[in-house]
Structures are given as structure tokens and as C-alpha cells.
Amino acid sequence: MSKQPAYLGILATPSTKHPPFPDRAFYAYLSLAGKKIGLPVYVFLPHQVDYASKTVIGYRYTNQKTWERRRFPLPAFVYDRLSNRKRYASQIKSLKSCPSVTFLGHVLGDKMKNHQHLIQHSGLLPYMTPTELVHSIQDVKTALLNYGAVVIKPVRNSLGVGVIKITSENGTHQAEGRDMHNKIFHKYFPSRASLMIWVKNQLKVQMIVQPYLELSTPEGIPFDIRVLVQKDGTGNWSETGKAIRAGVVNGLTSNLCGGGKAHNASSFLRKYYDENQISVIEEKISYIVRELPPFLEGRHGRLVELGIDIGVDKDGEVWVIEVNSKPGRTSFQRIEEGIHFNQARLKPLKYAYYLARQNNWIRR
Template identity: 55%
Template sequence: MEKSLGYLGILATPKQSNPPFSREAFYRFLSKEGMKTGLPVYVFLPEGVDIQKKTVTGYRYLPQQGSWELKKFPLPSIVYDCLWGRRKYRTQLKWLKAQANVTFLNHFLRNKITTYKSLVQDEVLASFLPPTKQVTSMNVIKEMLQVHGEVVIKPIQSTSGKGVMKITSNQTTHQAEGRDLKNNIFRKRFENKEALLKWIGNLPRVKRLVQPYLDLSSPEGSPFDIRVLVQKDSKGEWVETGRALRSGTTSGLTSNLCGGGRATTVAPFLESMFNEEQRMEIERQISAIGEKLPSYIESKHGRMVELGLDIGVDRKGKVWIIEVNSRPGRNSFKRIENGTKYKTALSSPIKYAHYLLEKKQKADGQVP
């Protein structure tokens, strides 16, 4: 077994492949980045945690061979938690989190409702939030429809745009449109409000929230949002890595890349919609959110290493916080600014892990 000098353990999601985990290329990159900077990086799966022996069986990347070697390691000093489908592994997770010598680099936001409830307590952040309610009964939707005429319902779990629907009910129109849970675009019209509500009531049982529909589209009718990636740097401070504009298809409601959206730079897009003064104000407000929100959310939900903020801008130029992702994708940054932001986006977790490890060693008295 390796002698423990401290290492970063990536808790990965199991996958039926070789090696048996998802995001292999990303973890390979992190392993190489770790090697360059003197921080060993190993990948492990929840099944690899041995509670009795206090060890983990994991994978070490061998650059010469270009392959992963299965090995037994002591417990990681730092864990980068990238595990999806956590319910099955509650025992291992709880145990690992309870180990005094294991530090988690990041925690997860449970769902959109718990995040909303935290954010809305802060006066400044609350001013950017659309009123949001969990759909505990059809009455919640009815009431929202009465006030706003058009609402959006969406699953409280992050879904890359799946199941996000706009519901309209007024004198002349009763309809639902958006994406179903399989990501197909649909539009359905109904005779009256009752038929519409009945249809909603029969949707697959997932927990949903409802909020007013915001016109977050360009004059051409493409929905768009701004993805802001904020990450911890090597001093443990939050910095904005970059922002990218994502725009969806004109026939759709969502701007997620998985739904066929495209990523471009922000300024030219906003310039085509707003005058210079408005654009500067929008960008300034987005910066303010990026500076305030991360440490605030950490104070409520535990340490984080990166957050993806989905920011909407309506036709009047009002800025909205649409979603906070604690496991953000990085693909929006691949093609913009020659991919320079993408490299920073990928390597950030290693930098913050270094910082945490040094802090830990100082606290343990290993370093004078």
C-alpha cells in the first residue's frame, strides 16, 4: 500500500466500461495535472471504500502505459466528490464524511427548492430570484397561473432542460410546451383550463417547482441564458473563470447545451439586444451575483469548489438567477476564447486541492 503523503481522491460515478467510471478523460487530465504539481490523484468508486480496513481500492493513472492501474490506497486526504446516484451509497458516503482526516473539496446542492430557500433569505440575492414554489398540489399551479397567466414548471432536480415546460392559460389559449422528460420538444393545446390541469396532474410523478414564465429570449425568439462558472483558485478564493452565452433553438424554451443549444461570447450577443449602458449594467449585476453568491451558498450548504450559475436576462434587461449548479459542466467554455477558459475550468479543482492540503498540513503541524 502507498505511504500516505496526502492525495486527492476523485469519488467517481460507476459506469460499465473500462476503466469502470464516467468522465475518464477529465480524470486523466486531473491525474496528469496532479503529477506535474506534486499532488497524487487517484480515482475511486463508492464500492471501493473498505469501512473495516479504512482503505480504498482505486485507480491510478499510468501515463507511460496510458492505462489505469487498480490499487489499494489509504483513505484520501481530500475528496473531489463527483458521484451521481448517491442514494445507493449512503453508508459509504456518510462514513467517509465522518472521517476526521478526510476533507471534502465540495458538497452538493440537494435540489432547486432547497437552494431557492437559502438564496431567498439574502436580500440582494432575493431581488434576482423569480418567485418559486414547490408543486405540492395542483392548487399551487392554479394560483400561480391566476397571478401570472404564464408559468414554468420543472423538476426540482437538475435535468439539463428535460421536463422544463411553459404553461399558458388565458381567455383564448390553454397550452403546455417545452421539453418532456426524454428531452423531446412538444406543444400541446387544450380545450379549456380544466383539461390542461388534468393533463398536468397525470404527468409522471417527479417533484416539480413552479415559477412565473420569464421572457428570456432574443428578439429572434431564441431562448438564451448566461452560464457563469465560478471556481476556487490556489488561494482558496472564489474567482469567475468565465461566462458564456448559451442560446437554444427558436422553437424551444430552454437554452441548455444538451437540448441543442450553442455557446458564444456574451458581449456581442447582449450588444445586439441592449444599448451600451444597459449592457454594462447587466454585466455588472452578473459580476455582483458571482461575487456574492458562492460564499453565501457555502455558508448554508458546506464547502464548494465550483458553481455554475444559470443567469437569465429578460427583454427589459432584468437579470434573473435561474439555477445554481454544484456540479457544473464545462462544455460552454470549449469553443469560446480559443479554449483558454476551458483549461482553467478543468484544472481548478487541483489548485484548490493543493491549497486545502497545505492548510491541513499546517494545521496538523507537519509543516512549520
Template identity: 40%
Template sequence: MTANQRSLGIMTRCQGSHFVDKGYYRKLTQYGRKHGIRVFVFSPRQVDFSSRKVNGFEFRNGAWQSNVFPIPALIYDRCFVGPSYRHYKPFVEKLQNDRNITFLGHGLSGKWQVHQMLVKSAVLAPHLPPTDLLTLPALDGTLNKYGAAIIKPMAGTHGIGVVRIKEARGGYEVSGRNRENQPFRRLIREKKKLKAFVASFTAGRKFLVQPYLELHTSDGTPFDVRVLVQKNGQGNWETTGRAVRLGDKQSITSNLHGGGKAVPLASFLSKHFPSAIVTRIDHVIHKLTDELPRFLEQSHGRLVELGIDVGIDTKGNVWIIEVNSRPGRTVFRMIDDPTAQLHSITQPVRYANYLMKERVGGY
């Protein structure tokens, strides 16, 4: 097996030598080296297809060092989608279409596309909140039926741009996080002014609208459950870890980037729900997170890992809130789960090793 066939390229958005998640990629590099896999970080904009070379960075001798590498046989896509992704997309697509390259998994498209896939599953559909593309008539319909709505950007992350609109005495209470991830709350008295606010707030971006679900504890603390599922060294899906993310009482989301914290799932459930309901919740979460990656992969194509965000309302009903194909791992460090933390880092390399064996029929 040639050197580039035993290499794993972590594709991310680099600005020179600056890129996020350096600590995670350092650990991936070190774990890969133990297993004879050369791991390096590169930007899709730095690939030279004529020479089949790429400028990238490798962690050696205690520091990140630049180097020129052969285009790797396997790519781990950590190129987060955002406003500037359009500058990377053509290069990513060229790599995806290269027959000599295998992606560990392909990134999911927007929330709407994912919802359209998942709603076709008889197991998953009952646990998906009613979801529409945001239009003023769709918002009106949701408010009239449920009394409160959530609007969220189709391509948003970290709870940025998520807003609750709630019928209130004297008008509408609007609260959430703006584009700078700053919390806000205001009362808008007239329907006409509400429509003007929504048009201004969502300008230039596509949003979804859903009923507002009571995803909080009895004292009003918002929370959700992050479940990390990953492919293992045999190519099979496995749950790496589960944790609860708690938000600030003044917030409507529980995202860690909005100042939230994390706690273990089992102790949290037993504190907030009766034992019979805890048993049912645990069973449903297991059923959903077992079904979802396999079902989604059938429609979407190969995936390597998913962060599945699960909501639990005040009655103990379980909802699928969001699915992320480029999940973070901070939550498992925050709850001091060293096994989940270790697996979250090592599984992508184990799966890469499995794919390498598959490509050459064993070695």
C-alpha cells in the same frame, strides 16, 4: 506528509471501469501529478472502511488502470444526484462523516433548498424568480397572476422535465422536454385535463413552479449565461469564465444537452442590447456572482465551485435561474476560451493543494 495526505480522490458513479467525464479527470490527474498530488477516480460503493482502502482508477501510461488506493485525505465530489443516487448516498454520507477526510466541497441539495437559502440575501433576493413548491393551487395562482408558468423538477438537470404552461386561445399551450429529454408541444383545452396532465407528468417527483420569464432574444432564441466560479490556490472565490448558452427556437431552455450552442458573453450582449443596458447587465451579473458563492457557503457549508445560471429577460432584467455544485466545462471549449478552459480544470487541484497546506501548517 504521507502518500494518502497528498492524494485527491475524485468520487463519481462508476459502473466497473465505466464513468463519465473521463477526459476531464485525465487532465486533473496529469495536472495533479505535476504538483506532486496523486489523483484517482473511485466509486463511494468501493470503499473498504475496515482496511482504509478503496478500489479505483488512475490514468497512467496513456490508459485508465485499476488499482487499490488508501482512502484519500481529500475528496472531490462529482457524484451526480439522480434517480439512482439512493444506491450511493449511504456510502457518501459515511465518507462525509469520516474525520480523516476533507471534501473540497459538499454538493448542494435540491433547487428548493438552495432557493430558501439565497432568498435570505438582500442582494440576491430581488433577482430570484418567485418560486413555490408545485401544487395545483400554486400553479393556478401563478397562471392567474402571470399568464404563464414554468414547472421544473427539484432535482432535475440538463433541462429535462422543464415545462412551460401558457394560457392560450382555446386552452393552455404546454411545451418543454419530457423525461427522455425529447421536446414536445401540445394544446390542452380544459383546466381539468391540464390538471390531469400535470399530475401524470410529475408523478413520483417533486417539482417547483415559477412565472415564465421571457429569457430569449428578439427572434425567440432562448438563452442564459453560465458563470463558473471556483476556489483558487489561495482558498478564495474567483470567476473562471462566463459564456452564453443558446437553445433551439423550438425549445424553452438553452441547455447544451438539448442541442444548444455557446457564444462569448460580451459580443452577445452588445449585439442584443443597447450599450447602457449592457453596462448595467454586466455590473449586475458581476455583483450577483460575487455575492452568491460566499453567501451560500455561510448557510450550506464548504463549496469548491459553482455553475451559476443567469437569465436576462427582454427588458434587460437579470435573474438567478439555477445554481449547480457539480458544473460542466464544455461551454468554455465551445466558445474557444483556452484560459477559462485551463482554469476550470486546474483550479480544483490548486484548491486541494491549498487545503493540504492548511492541514499540516505548511510544508
């Protein structure tokens, strides 16, 4: 007997808007695409699951371009896009413990946990920035003595929020970056002691400390390369696309939400590196993209997509900056006439369809 119907449920972050979740255009696109291939899609919130009746209050996008709220069966597959995970930890745990529900991927842990996983791969180790957990202000002082300039980051931040560069040498003591409200700041201090007092007050959330890397153009524009890798319709990892994210002049981060711009990767790099350097850079990036996803998945558990942020310094050295299991797609909408954008949105659905067929939820 067929197990139909099977649903893909998008686990979304609650909001006060209508319908009550963000990313509505993305979810509407998946909903319409799912209907075409025979894997219906709805959006639901973490508190809308009724385990007694094995149903969910969800939202489905209709052909009339409206959101319909109704009761659905529990999803066979969950595409987890939920933020505020600490707040909804018990709901996530309950849903994951349900034997009829398969998560397409499990959201990654914090920056330190991801770093500790990746440094176990000897081939990836040369691309990993030395990273330490900040237990006290002494850890920052030690790193500053070792490297001259350091960056501290909240272990659970995103979008560049709370990233701070600290410099204390040649009589200059300063801190710059983005505060917890994502506002750019530059602060100067009369002494290292006064700088450290200010830094100590920033350690109210758990932080990591790393050496500062010059990941900027000669004009002082910070940039990184966002590589989007996703499971495809065959269940395998594949690169969907890569884009440069370039920040504002003399800024610290390159995130688009902080005023950055997206560029075609090849043409951008050719402005600053010669052909031999570019060949080496591309070879190293290809290696990272090939090795990192399956290795991280083997240590962490099932993943469906990753945004790998890669930095290139002025000497052409390549660095893994960060790995995100809930990557944004805006960069790919803004470059190359959006040719990679639809694939970036569709691949999670294609992977869910692959799993549904493998489990005979959908007839072949």
C-alpha cells in the same frame, strides 16, 4: 513527521464502461496535472472503500495513457462528482464521517432548498424568481391565474429535463418543454380543464412552479449566461469565465445537451442590448457572482465550485435561474478557443493543493 503521501480522490458515478465511470478525459487531465504538482489523483466509486484497512480500490491514469486499477490509501481529499446520490446515500455518509477525509465541497440540495437559502440575502432577493413548491394541482392553477404563464420544474432535475411551460389565456391552452427523456414537445388542449388534467399527471415527481420569464432573443432563441465560479489556489472564490448558452428556436431551455450552442458572452449580448443596458447587466452579474458563493456556502457548508445560470429578459432585467455545485465545463471548451477551459478543469486541483499545504500534507 510528514503526513505524505496525500491523495485527491475523485468520487465518480459508476458506469458499465471501461474504466467504469464517465468524464474520463477530465479525470485523466486532473490525474496527470496532480502528478506534476505532487498531489496524486485517483478515481474511485462509492462502493470501493474498505474502512477496515483504510484503503480504496481506485483508478489512476498513467503516462502510458492507460487506466491502472489498484489499491490506494483513503484519500485525504475528495472531489465529489457523484450522481444518483439517493442510491449511494449510505456510502456518502460513511465517507463523510471518516475524520481523515476532507470533501472539497458538499453537493447542493434541491432547487427549493437553494432558493430558500438565497432569498435570505436581501441584496440577491431582487434577482430571484418567485418560487413555490407544488403540493397539488391547485398550486399550479393559482400560479397560472397570477402570472398568465408559468414554468414547472422537477426540484432535482438537471440539463433542462422535465421543464415545462404552461400557458392558458386568450383561448389558448398549451404545454411545451422537455419531457423526462429530454425530448422537446408541444401540446395543445381544448380547454384549461383538459390542460390541468394533463399537468396533474406530470406531478409524479416533486415540482416547483415559477412565473414564466421571457429569456429569449427576438428570434425566439432561449439563452442564459453560465458563470463558473471556483475556489482557487489561495482558497478564495474567483470567476473562471462566463459563456452564453443558446438553445434552439422556440425552445424552452438553453442546455447544450438539448442542442444548444455556446457563445462569447459580450459579443452575444451586444447583438440585443445597447451599451447602457450592457453596463447595467454586467454590474448586476458582477454583484451576484461576488455575493452569492460565500453567502450560499455560509448557509450550506463547504463548496468548491458553482455554475451560476443567469437569465436576462428583453428589458435587460437579470435573474438567477439556477445554481449547480457540479457544473459542466463544455461551454468554455467551445468559446474563445478554449482559453478558460484548462483553468475550469484545474481549479479544483489547485484548491485541493492549497488545502494540503495548509494542513501540512505537502511540504512548503
